[in-house]
Structure formats: C-alpha cells, structure tokens
Amino acid sequence: MRNPAGLKMSTPSDREILMTRDFNAPRNLVFDCWTRPELVKRWLLGPAGWSMPVCQIDLRVGGAYRFVWRHVLNGYEMAMGGLYHEITRPSRLVATESFDEKWYTGDALGTMVFTERNGTTTLAQTILYESREARDMVLASEMEKGVTANFDRLAHLLESGALASDA
Amino acid sequence: MTPSQLDVTFAALADPTRRAILARLMAGEASVTELAEPFAMTQPSISKHLKVLEGAGLISRGRDKQRRPCRLEAKPLEEANEWLEGYRRFWENRFQALDALLTELQAEPAKTRRPKRGEH
Numbered sequence: 007m008r009n010p011a012g013l014k015m016s017t018p019s020d021r022e023i024l025m026t027r028d029f030n031a032p033r034n035l036v037f038d039c040w041t042r043p044e045l046v047k048r049w050l051l052g053p054a055g056w057s058m059p060v061c062q063i064d065l066r067v068g069g070a071y072r073f074v075w076r077h078v079l080n081g082y083e084m085a086m087g088g089l090y091h092e093i094t095r096p097s098r099l100v101a102t103e104s105f106d107e108k109w110y111t112g113d114a115l116g117t118m119v120f121t122e123r124n125g126t127t128t129l130a131q132t133i134l135y136e137s138r139e140a141r142d143m144v145l146a147s148e149m150e151k152g153v154t155a156n157f158d159r160l161a162h163l164l165e166s167g168a169l170a171s172d173a
Numbered sequence: 174m175t176p177s178q179l180d181v182t183f184a185a186l187a188d189p190t191r192r193a194i195l196a197r198l199m200a201g202e203a204s205v206t207e208l209a210e211p212f213a214m215t216q217p218s219i220s221k222h223l224k225v226l227e228g229a230g231l232i233s234r235g236r237d238k239q240r241r242p243c244r245l246e247a248k249p250l251e252e253a254n255e256w257l258e259g260y261r262r263f264w265e266n267r268f269q270a271l272d273a274l275l276t277e278l279q280a281e282p283a284k285t286r287r288p289k290r291g292e293h
Contacts (some may be wrong), residue, residue, distance in 0.1 A: 013265050027268055031275035038276075039271055041214040139187045 018136040025131045033120040033127040037096035041065050046073075055079060068095060071101065088113070096120055103133070104137070112136030180250050185229035190214070191222050195245060198232060202244040 014026045029036050039045045043063045050073060051058040060074035072087035080154040085106040092100035099118040115134045120127055185191055194208055209219040223243060226232045230249045235242040 013268060025264075029272060029275055031279055035275060035278055036271075045177060045274070045278075049274045050267055108218075142189065143183050143187050161280075 017141075018132065021135050021141050023135075023141060025132045025133075027129050027131075029127045029129065030125070031127055032096075032125060033122040034096035036127045036129060037099070037120055040097070040099065041093075051075075060085070065090065065093060067091065088116070091115070112140055114140075180251070181229045182231065185225050185231055188222065188225075191226055194219075194222060194226065194243075195231065195250075198243060198245040202235070202242040204240045204242050208243065 012027070016024045016026075018024050022172075039049060041063060042065075043061050046056060046063065047061045051062065054079055057076050057078055058073065059076055060072055062073075063069075063071045067090055069090050070087060071090070072085070074083065074085040076083045084105060087106075088102035088104055090099070090101045092098060097120050099120075100117055102113050103116045104113045113136065117132045117134070119130045119132075121130070122128075186195075190212060193212065197203060197208060197211070201216045205216055205219055205223065208223070209216050212219065223232065223234075226243075227234060233246050235244070256275055
C-alpha cells in the first residue's frame, strides 16, 4: 500500500527542517516501530543488497542509539547515532542525531511528534541544526537536483528491492 | 568521492550567494560583470566567491582574457547530489517499508499466525 500523504519537507525557521509523513496505523504502533530494535530492523533494514549490521537502542533519557547500514556489493557504509533527550510514548521522541560521514557542522537535534487522528498517525520530525549554514548545506541538495538529470545509482539500488519479501 | 572532496563541495555550497551564482550559471555561462549585476555586489566580492567555486571545481573560467566567462561544472555537484540524494531517497524508501510493516503488524492480532506469504 502506498501512503497517500507522502513525505513532505518544509523549513519552519532558519535552522530547521520539518518532515511530515502520515501512516495508516495508531501512533503507539508507529512509536514502537521507531524505538524497538526488533521492529526497527524490519523496516530500517535496507532493501535487497543492503544489510543493517548494527541496530542498537538504549531507550532511556541519556541512552544512545546507533544504526549502521552496509551495502553488500560495494561495502559502502553509512552510520548514524545519537542520544535520547526525551521519551514520551507514544507522542514524543527527542534525540540528537549525527551521521558518521557528516556534510554539516555540529550535531542536529531531532524532535518527533506523533499525532493520531481517525486511525492515521502523522509523524512530524523537526531537525534543528546548529547553524543556518549547516541547515543550508542540507537544503543545498534540493537545488542541486536541478543540475543533474540522472542521479544516483544508490537510489536505484535502494528502490530495487522490497523489504517484505525478505522477511 | 572522497570525504575531503565532499567537504570542499559542501563548504562551497554553504553560502547563499554562491548557490545563487550556481543557479544563474545553470542558465548558461556568464562574465563576472554579468554575475555581479543581479546580486548588487561589487566585482571584487563576486570574484572572491568565484574563486571559492573555482577552487571547489564547481565552475571553470573561459580562456578569453577579457571576459573569462564562468561556466558550471556539473560533475562535483552530481557527485555531491548523488551522496545526499541517497540519504533522502533512503528515508523515503524506508518509510514505504514502514508502511508495509505497519500493515503487517495490524493484521497479526486479527488472524493468529497467518502463514507468511509474499507480503503486500
């Protein structure tokens, strides 16, 4: 099933990016899918060709999480992690986030707010960067899209498989 | 693409004037004078930005001594984009996988232990 609302992006302030996405499920379930490693692994694991060798979650304030993905063919690896600042199941999750291979300076703080209406959960994820420059570096990618018509072997690899068939 | 190349590319892209210059150059090559015009900036300050962009390999300058037109070099941008777009697509793609998982989890309590089949 394809979600009708899709992923929306906006910039509520100089230092923020806001992403919103609807899910056809109650919010306690969506929250669990973000915070229980055995569930996280079932969707955050990449499609065919990717492995997720590390999925660690220490779900308490001050606890750490760490995710590592690896492409089995070319060994390309990306990793992210951070610390939980606030955990209010099922409505709110605040954590720092940092990619190992960073394209922006400083850490970012992610705030996830889960709201439920008529069985649909809206996830609003705000990422606050340390500076406008850091935020702009992330947004610069939007502009670059105009430059190049054909991206991205990686995207094709990512799109080529389905998680569910693998389970 | 090595991290240091990425650093150089993104450092160059971190400035709004430089991004605007690149956006202008997408429409075709331009001289420093032509570039300075819409930005209400002096030629020396535009030249400073152009040096950064040239150093990052994002633009090249023509050999014509008088005009030295600037043109966009797409390759580093493509590489940077490939890297970043990978992240964005990654999340889009993962959210679709989460949709599938949520559907599956909600079906589970209704039917106990339905044999696993090709999902959705």
